[in-house]
Amino acid sequence: MTLHVRPATETDLPAIQALLSSASLPCADLASSHIDFLVADMGQRIVGVIGVEPMPPAGLLRSLAVSPDLRGTGLGKQMVSALEAHAARQGITGLTLLTETAAPFFMQLGYAPLAREHVVAAIAATAEFRSLCPAAATCLHKHIPLN
Numbered sequence: 001m002t003l004h005v006r007p008a009t010e011t012d013l014p015a016i017q018a019l020l021s022s023a024s025l026p027c028a029d030l031a032s033s034h035i036d037f038l039v040a041d042m043g044q045r046i047v048g049v050i051g052v053e054p055m056p057p058a059g060l061l062r063s064l065a066v067s068p069d070l071r072g073t074g075l076g077k078q079m080v081s082a083l084e085a086h087a088a089r090q091g092i093t094g095l096t097l098l099t100e101t102a103a104p105f106f107m108q109l110g111y112a113p114l115a116r117e118h119v120v121a122a123i124a125a126t127a128e129f130r131s132l133c134p135a136a137a138t139c140l141h142k143h144i145p146l147n
C-alpha cells in the first residue's frame, strides 16, 4: 500500500488528535498554538504525524507519533526527515524538541542534548515548554542546514 507524507489539512485534525492521544502526547494547545503538521497518509487512514511550531530561524519539533502497527518500519525516521526539509524551506536553521520517551531515537538522527537555559526565548515561551511537557523531559536540538 502506498504511503504519502503531506502537509495536514483542517480535516486531518481529528485523526491527528487521536494519534497523539493514543501516544500520550500533548493535545491541549492544538487549537491555540500555531503548529504546521505533516501526516503520513495511507489512503484509508492517517498513520503518522509530526509538527513544527515555526519561529524562524528557530522551530519547535513536536507531536511525532506513528501508529503502533507500523512502528519499527522506518516511518518515524521518514517523518523527521520530511519535517526537517519542510522547516528548512521556512528558513528554520535549528530544531528544538522535548521528549520523555524517544531521546535515543532522535539522537540517532543527529539531535544532541541542550540545556534548557540555552533554548531561545521564543521556544522557551511555548505552551509545550512552559506547561505541557514535564520538567523531566529531555531537551534536544539539531542544526538544520538551509537547502
Ligand SMILES: CC(C)(COP(=O)(O)OP(=O)(O)OC[C@H]1O[C@@H](n2cnc3c(N)ncnc32)[C@H](O)[C@@H]1OP(=O)(O)O)[C@@H](O)C(=O)NCCC(=O)NCCS
Pocket (backbone or CB within 6 Å): 023, 025, 062, 063, 064, 065, 066, 067, 070, 071, 072, 073, 074, 075, 076, 077, 078, 097, 098, 099, 100, 101, 102, 103, 104, 105, 108
Ligand atoms: C518514536 C516513534 C515515533 C518512532 O517511530 P518508528 O516508526 O517506530 O521509528 P523508525 O522505525 O523510523 O525507527 C528508527 C530507529 O529508531 C529506533 N527507535 C524507534 N523508537 C525508539 C525509541 N522510542 N527509543 C529508541 N529507539 C527507538 C528503531 O529501533 C530504529 O532503529 P534502527 O534504525 O537501528 O533499526 C514511535 O515509536 C512512536 O510513535 N512512539 C510514541 C510517541 C513518541 O514517543 N513520540 C516521540 C515524542 S516527541
